[in-house]
Amino acid sequence: MANPVPMAEIWRGAFLESVHHGHAVICDESGQIVQAWGDPHAVVLPRSSSKMLQALPLVESGAADAFGLGQEQLALACASHQGAAIHTDRVRAWLDHIGKSDDDFRCGAQEPSDKDAREALIRGFEQPCQYHNNCSGKHSGFLTLTRHLGAGPEYVDPSHPVQAACLEAFEDVTGATSPGFGIDGCSAPNHATTLHGMARAMAFFAAAEEGQGARASAAARLRNAMVAYPELVAGEGRACTELMRAMNGRVALKTGAEAFFIAIIPERKLGVALKITDGTTRGAECAIAAILVKLGLLEADHPATLKRMNTPIRNWNGIETGALRPASALL
Template identity: 60%
Template sequence: MTQPVSLVELWRGDLLESQHWGHAVVCNGAGQIVEAWGDPEAVVYPRSSAKMIQALPLVTSGAAAKYGLGPEHLALASASHSGGAIHVEAVSDWAGKLGLTEGDWCCGPQTPKDPVERKRVIRAGQKPGQFHNNCSGKHAGFLTLSQHLASGPDYTAIDHPVQQAVRAAFEEVTGEASDHIGLDGCSAPNFSTSMVGMARAMAWFATAHQRADPLSAAAVQIRSAMMAHPDLVAGEGRACTRLMRALNGKGAVKTGAEGYFVAILPEQELGVALKIADGATRAAECAIAALLVRLGALDRDDPEAQAFINAPIQNWRGLQCGVMRPAAGLLA
């Protein structure tokens, strides 16, 4: 088994102080590996990076059309949002469309990452709710599909029709059977796949417009929704939102817990998957930005690219004392 390789370095002065190791794979539309670092066959959980896959049955089942869901809803279904007012209000409206309440969600309450909403909740003496959960949009999609299928309320159970449909879609687009099932932070199942399997799935999304089957048509809708609404997919200041805005409709990126990140690049007809072995989000953000530059999707001199590939390390006085940057060989 190939070991992870150094993908991100932290320098303090002229000394390499820390390194983040991991795996990264780039696949083309045929599912072939174009470039790889580390072990393409490493099996991991893609966590929230798989949300656009989890949203596929929402569209292919006819549920999205039945309930009049638009691009904003599909972006939310694929989101790990910050729990800002824009996200909470949209999910609340979605619940009303379904005739449901916050108590029907199974993701659990979460303190908002959005600083404005977090302060509002504290000042109002309120407790964070389930709609604040970064996965509440995904769960809205699950509940919509559950209603459409007339299935029971335990929609996060592995044997529930919703999760069986998600697993079938996941295994189809990754081209692999999922041998491991983990419980995600939002209580939904998360299915394992190899690094190349996930990169293959992202390349499948990237080239979906070249095919006419229903699953590919759903993929086009979902990736287009993500690119059109980067603010809903994450939130202000978040890497997904910032990088997709910089891509300007030319690609979609999505983070996942424990240092996972993916990219869908339709113009390059490529898909990217990367995993930082120690689970560090900061390293995953640096690495995905470097790969976007390497693959020609993002200009190296773009301020948003520079913010991640030459990220300054500052001390408490605001003095720059170091820099985080891609390891040699990741950024051409």
Template identity: 60%
Template sequence: MGEGMPTMLYDHGAVPICRAERGGRVESVHLGHAVVVGPDGVREAWGDPSAAIFPRSSCKMFQALPMLEAGLDPGPERLALACASHDGAAIHTGRVGAWMRDLGLSDDDFRCGAHEPKDRAARDALIRSGEGPRQVHNNCSGKHAGFLAMTKHLGAGPDYVDPGHPLQRAVRAAFEEVTGEESPGYGIDGCSAPNFVCTLEGLARGAMRFATAREGDARGRAMIAAREAMMRHPDLVAGEGRACTVLMRATSEPVALKTGAEGVFLAILPGRGLGVAVKAADGATRAAESAVAEILVRLGALDPAHPGARAFRDPVQRNWRGIETGRIAPAL
């Protein structure tokens, strides 16, 4: 853990954000926090927007800023992957692999570690080939390719995930500037990079700044490039059937969405100049997905009747025989 880590009681002041229903009764309730931030401050909040959280992968577009502000332009597809938690499908690993080759680097240069791809076809292909997963299959390999591009630009050492590395010092500075907060510390993420603590309101404030960015300076251009890449390539940001990809396709206006582990979700709404952040106190992904979809509906950016919205806002639950047993429902 990082220096000065505060006590992070996510259930303190938390409110119901999602419930599971069965047989016409409430079976489970997920507590959490959510906040909508505009240029004038907090527009609406549920629970405690000052709760300190690990943003996890929801802040990958923040982490890409040093690369972009240095003038490195990987192109929209690679930039979307730098902001992605991808499934390790061929459309993801093929592009990340090509990026690494263009950098003159190999899989061994990653510091994210290897895990099986979430994409079933890619996983089955590995099994049939008798090969094990490589680091390029890691859902964060696109972010790490971006890290390596910036590391090469800096002429810095190979251990780019070390919190004291010049790259991570630049990431922290950008993170604190965008959230408007001095981070009290960090934890090590699943991909081995430091993940800096912020408040939920700070995370939403950062999303709002991406939403309201203008072309006037390097930071504004970087923010616009990141959000546009995500909205242009939702299939690269996550994968087929995943909430980020499905909801970005379903919204009635351009919205950039990014999930994070342990029940975090972030939304950037450029047309409204708003940022949204959600944290499920128990870390439940289904709760964060339902809550962010509900907020998008409340803001008028998502039709609740759209199949993509129904898949995550209030999905029907079925058992192994296909019998409808209940549903997940938003509870904000």
């Protein structure tokens, strides 16, 4: 088993102060590894980077079409949004459309990370609701599928038909039996796989086209929704949104908690999965940016890139004290 390798570095002046180690895999549509760093067989919890996989049953079951869901809803089903009005207004309308309410969610209330939304709650002496939860789009998809299947209300239970469908889809597109699951921040099961398995799944999404079968058609629709509405997948100022915009919709990106990141590259039919082992977001954002630059998909001097790679670090006086840089292995 290979050890994690340096992927992002913090320099202070001439001194290497900190290093973020990790693993990454680029996979082609046949499931073969094109390039890898660290251990491609490392078992990982992909966290929110697996939301597209969890949304597959929503589309391929016919539930999305039965309830007239469009690209905005499909993008939200894959989202880790920040609770801005553009997110919560759509989630609430989705709930109304399927005859459900905030009380039907099982994701838990979360204070929005969007500054305007958070301050509006404070000014109104209001508490956050479950629709503010960054995973409320995914859970709206779960509720829609629950209604379509006529299943019970506890849709996050691992034995529930919704979660059984998610596991079947997850294992199919990763190409491996999951060794188990952890409970995610939104209370849904999050299944483990290898880093190679996640990259294989992302390559499946990259190569998928509508009309190739229910699963491939679902994958293509979800991927296309993400790149059509990058602002719904994350939000203003967030890496997923800004980097997708920087690449003009050529790549779908999705972060996951504890420094996971994936990329779906349709024009190359490639999938990328990476994990920074210390769980630090800045390391994952720097590493995914470096890989996308290496592949010729992201401009190294684009402002969205420079926020996350070769990024100056300044102190409170505005003095440049160092930089966040990709490690040499990624260059």
